Amino acid sequence: MKLFTKLTPVAAILLLSFGATTVQAEEKKDPLSISGFIDMSYYATDTDGGESTHDAGLDQVEINVGYDFGNKLTANVDIEYQNADEGVDLEQAFITYALTDNFSVKAGRFLSYSGWETEEPTGLFQYSGTGYAKYFYGYYQQGVSGLYSGDKFAVAVSVVNDLAGPQSTDSEHPGIETMLALMPTDEITIKGFYSKDGDVELINTWASYSKDALTLAVEYNTAEDSAFEGSDASGYLVMANYAITEKVGLTLRYNDWEIEDESGAMFEDATGITISPSYVVNDNLLMVFEYRMDEVxxxxxNSFAVEALITF
Known part of the structure; x- marks a missing residue:
């Protein structure tokens, strides 16, 4: 969903596993594409002064279906299953029309462009997200979005029913999400987002550097009324990923956020350090290990996770 493709072990798997299929599809002009993933894990937490938890099983399964009608019109539908109360869910369903080679419009239910860390595990450098996305990122939305992409920049504007309401149909007071992306070199990407929906106001900015085996990223966020009415939030992360070999990678991340109420009193103050090695078993299977230390x-x-991520 993001405009920037991260050079992660997962991305490498996807490239290898879909590369041959893509070439074959181009030769046969097959308009139908099917992809997806199976995500399962073991996850344990230890809370100071509290109880420990141990959970293992299937986390998520997703099937992505795309169809190219051949006349600048495409359609995408994503179906997911989560091993929780949600069960089977329609995650995304949208159509895209390319008015020109640079400008396209999509409509339906789609994921916000905002945020360094992706919603899906296939776009993460480690097992877990920071946990602050719900305060600073947009989510799945229903509406219309326009995207203009140039050689060194991109601009997007989305008009949606709700910045984080995939089932919202009330369009009387729409939310607006805007994006400016700069790609001055092949290695550097800089993005800024400003989103507003009523009293909710979100600012998300991030920059990344990726060359050869090294990827570096930094993100800074501010938000008003995103946690609750009158709340004021800020947060950031810094991250480094290094591919030690073709099969072994290591991610280090530090994140921090805080939320104050209308009076200025601290409501939530959290920091976290994540250490996450990964191992590419084959073209379709990635193993991710994570040790995380949080203070909330x-x-x-403290938490520990082992994840098996299968892509197809």
């Missing part, structure tokens, strides 16, 4: 409102929480 002065309470220490």
């Amino acid at each position: 409102n002065d309470v220490d929480v």
Whole structure:
């Protein structure tokens, strides 16, 4: 969903597994494409002064279906299953029409462009997200979005029913999400987002550098009324990923965020350090290991995870 493709072990798997299929599809002019992933994990937490948890099983399965009608019109539908109360869900369903080689418009239910960390595990450098996306990023939305892409920049504007409401149909007071992306070199990407929906106001900015085996990223966010009415939030992350060999990678991440209420009193104060090695078993299977140390409102929480991510 993001405009910038991260050079992660997952991305490498996707490139290898879909590369031959893509060439074959171009030769046969097959308009139908099907892809997806199976995500399963073991996850354990230890909370200072609290209980420990141990969970293992299937986290998520997703099937992505795309169809190219051949006249500048495409359609995409994503179906997902999560091993939680959500069950089977229609994640995305939208059509895209390319008015020119540079400008396209899409309509339906789609994921916000905003945020360095992607919603899906296939776009993450580690097992977990920071946990602050719900305060600073847009989510799945219903509406219309226009995207203009040039050689060194891109601009997008989305008009949606709700910045984070995939089932919202009330369009009387729409939300607006705007994006400016700069790509001055092949290695550097800079993006800024300004989103507003009523009293909710989000600013998300991030920059990344990726060359050879190294990827570096930094993100800074501010938000008003995103946690609750009158809330004021800010947060950031810094991250480094290094591919030690063709099969072994390592990610280090530090994240921090805080939320104040209308009076200025601290409501939530959180920091986290993540260490996440990964191992490419084959073209379709990636193993991700993660050790994470968090401090949330002065309470220490340590967690450990082992993830098996299968892409197809």
